[in-house]
Structures are given as C-alpha cells and as structure tokens.
Amino acid sequence: MSDDWFEDSVRRYSKMAGYVKPDSGDGDLRLDSNENLVIPRRFSMEMLSAARRATDARRYPLGGTERLTASLSRYLRVRPGMIGVGNGSDQILDLILSNFASRKTRVLVSEPTFGFFEARCRLYGIPLLRVPFSAGMELDMTRLTDLSGRARMIYLDSPNNPTGFQFPKRDLRHLIEEFDGPVIIDEAYGIFGDYSVASWTRRLENLIVVGTFSKSFGLAGLRAGYCVAREEFIDVFNRVIQHPYPVNSIAIEACIAALEKADQIQTAADTVRAERSRMIETLRGYDTFEVFDSKANFILFDAGGAYRRIHTALLEQGISVRLIGRVGPREGCLRVTVGTQEMNSRFLLAVRDLLQ
Numbered sequence: 378m379s380d381d382w383f384e385d386s387v388r389r390y391s392k393m394a395g396y397v398k399p400d401s402g403d404g405d406l407r408l409d410s411n412e413n414l415v416i417p418r419r420f421s422m423e424m425l426s427a428a429r430r431a432t433d434a435r436r437y438p439l440g441g442t443e444r445l446t447a448s449l450s451r452y453l454r455v456r457p458g459m460i461g462v463g464n465g466s467d468q469i470l471d472l473i474l475s476n477f478a479s480r481k482t483r484v485l486v487s488e489p490t491f492g493f494f495e496a497r498c499r500l501y502g503i504p505l506l507r508v509p510f511s512a513g514m515e516l517d518m519t520r521l522t523d524l525s526g527r528a529r530m531i532y533l534d535s536p537n538n539p540t541g542f543q544f545p546k547r548d549l550r551h552l553i554e555e556f557d558g559p560v561i562i563d564e565a566y567g568i569f570g571d572y573s574v575a576s577w578t579r580r581l582e583n584l585i586v587v588g589t590f591s592k593s594f595g596l597a598g599l600r601a602g603y604c605v606a607r608e609e610f611i612d613v614f615n616r617v618i619q620h621p622y623p624v625n626s627i628a629i630e631a632c633i634a635a636l637e638k639a640d641q642i643q644t645a646a647d648t649v650r651a652e653r654s655r656m657i658e659t660l661r662g663y664d665t666f667e668v669f670d671s672k673a674n675f676i677l678f679d680a681g682g683a684y685r686r687i688h689t690a691l692l693e694q695g696i697s698v699r700l701i702g703r704v705g706p707r708e709g710c711l712r713v714t715v716g717t718q719e720m721n722s723r724f725l726l727a728v729r730d731l732l733q
C-alpha cells in the first residue's frame with residue numbers, strides 16, 4: 378500500500394500532453410482561431426449591455442438555462458426537451474466522454490479531428506480509430522463505414538476543423554442510420570456549411586448534435602454551447618450529468634438576446650461565405666499553394682516546404698494564421714480564418730508581397 382497515490386497520479390498526469398492553445402504572437406490580426414470576426418464588436422457589446430440589465434449576479438441563474446433552452450428551441454425548431462446547454466460545447470463533449478465512454482469504447486474519428494476532442498479522449502484513455510483525409514482533403518465514406526464495425530461511438534465535426542470538409546448530406550445520413558451506437562455530430566461551423574443535421578434528432582435516436590455560440594454567433598468569450606438529441610438522453614444529460622448551473626447569468630442573457638438577432642447572424646454567415654470564395658480564388662492563383670475547398674469560416678491550404686517560412690513572415694507583419702503542418706499526405710498546411718473584407722485583404726496582400 379503506497380501513501381503516495383495522489384502524488385503518483387499527479388506525476389503520471391504531468392507527463393501527458395494537454396490541449397495546446399494557439400500561439401498568436403503579438404499579432405494584431407489574429408486569423409488563427411476561427412472566431413467570427415465578421416460580427417462587429419458592437420454586436421457583442423449590445424448583447425452584453427442587455428445581459429447586464431437582466432442580471433442580478435448575487436443570485437444563481439435559477440430558471441436561466443430553461444429560458445435559454447426555450448430560445449434555442451425556437452431557433453433550432455426542435456422541442457425544448459431535446460436540448461441541453463453547457464459551458465461551451467467543449468464542456469458538453471467532455472461530459473459525454475467522461476460519463477459514457479471508457480477505455481473499451483473505441484471512437485471512430487477523422488484524422489485530423491477537433492483537437493480538444495482528441496485531447497479529452499487521450500486524458501480518459503479512450504481509444505480512437507482514425508480515418509485519414511485524402512490528398513484532396515476528402516474523407517472516404519467507404520473506409521469510414523468499414524471501420525465503423527469495430528467502433529462503439531462515432532465523432533465527426535461537420536464541417537471538419539481544420540480541413541473545412543463536409544460530407545454530402547445523404548452519405549452522412551446513411552452512416553448514422555447504419556451505425557449501432559451513438560454518433561456525435563459537432564456543428565460548431567454548421568452555419569457556414571451546406572446543411573445542419575439538428576432536425577434529424579427527431580427521427581434518429583443515436584444522433585447527438587453539438588453546437589456553440591462561439592463561432593456562428595461571435596460569442597466565443599462567453600463559453601456557451603448546446604446539444605440536441607432525443608428526449609431520453611437529454612433528460613439524463615440535464616437532470617443527472619450536467620452541472621446545476623453550467624452557464625453563467627451574463628452568458629445566458631446575452632445568448633438569449635443574440636438568438637433574437639438570428640437574422641444578423643445569418644447575414645454575417647453569408648458575408649463569410651462570399652469572402653471565403655474570394656480568398657480561395659485568390660490563393661489558388663499562386664502555384665506555391667494547394668488550396669482546399671471549405672464549408673467553414675476558415676481555409677486550409679498546403680504551402681509545402683514553405684509553410685513555416687510563410688507563417689513566420691506573416692507573424693512579423695502582425696498576422697497570425699494557424700500552423701497545422703501534416704494533414705494526411707500533405708506536409709505543410711496552414712489554416713486561415715475568414716475575417717472581414719478588410720482583414721482578408723490585408724492577409725492576401727501580405728501573401729502577395731511574400732511570394733513576389
């Protein structure tokens with residue numbers, strides 16, 4: 378019997394690699410975290426002012442998550458009983474993994490997949506089955522289906538971070554219908570994609586859709602997310618698994634106010650889509666790059682052997698993009714967030730200067 382069990386544990390954990398946050402340097406133009414910069418700062422300030430007026434911070438937000446759920450229910454067009462909320466979608470994913478998965482739960486994911494999800498599986502010793510992206514940044518549904526026979530859970534971000542890939546709707550539907558176990562579809566970037574599968578939760582009992590206010594609503598700093606699934610699961614999630622007050626009062630009120638401005642959010646997403654096309658087209662003009670199609674608010678491109686040099690040179694000009702490196706057979710990938718027209722133009726001009 379050792380008395381040092383706690384120290385031993387701490388030592389074991391200390392050797393683990395956690396989630397690595399982006400290194401943004403001192404850049405004043407941060408296009409490295411997929412935040413929604415098209416939504417003006419003024420918008421979030423208005424939401425916060427409304428939240429401040431509606432909040433008495435001396436009190437626990439009793440009834441607050443229920444009101445947020447009611448607003449989400451109207452926005453997502455599913456019954457309130459099918460919605461759970463959390464301290465960012467990160468926390469929801471964490472709760473699902475820590476309560477429902479174990480060292481024996483093989484989870485089928487793409488390679489790469491969302492970094493946080495992977496880090497959480499590593500923490501809990503949950504084994505992953507990975508299907509790599511192709512050189513053209515597509516995921517092979519046949520390989521996914523073949524491997525799914527050995528998996529007990531599936532997690533896919535749709536569109537995928539960092540590739541921007543989204544399956545044709547029919548293929549994804551088929552995968553979920555045929556799989557004998559829970560399928561988590563993470564729609565953090567769903568609003569920028571071709572479709573959402575949230576409404577499928579009415580029919581598909583094994584589907585859990587996860588969403589967030591961080592990207593589409595431009596409220597990453599508030600840490601609010603949600604999940605949509607059949608009522609039996611959501612009842613367990615809300616009543617037993619989730620913390621009693623997972624979302625703070627300010628975030629609750631600001632998110633409710635933001636949901637009332639859903640039309641502005643949609644307009645911002647349309648701008649992102651238009652700017653995304655312009656950026657892809659411009660970047661494709663350079664032979665140095667292989668630029669992949671994207672359904673999200675960021676673009677992945679392979680800069681080959683030049684990727685570190687380009688990353689550093691951009692940083693020197695105050696522009697921070699995400700250093701991704703190897704993706705499938707690709708060696709030197711960079712990921713850039715689609716921002717406002719001005720931001721994107723500044724990035725594109727800097728790239729042009731570098732390559733001339």
Ligand SMILES: *Cc1c(COP(=O)(O)O)cnc(C)c1O
Binds near residue numbers: 467563591592600601
């Ligand atoms: C950014 C991101 C999230 C958001 O997580 P929050 O905790 O809600 O901020 C979730 N999933 C993916 C794939 C992401 O890229």
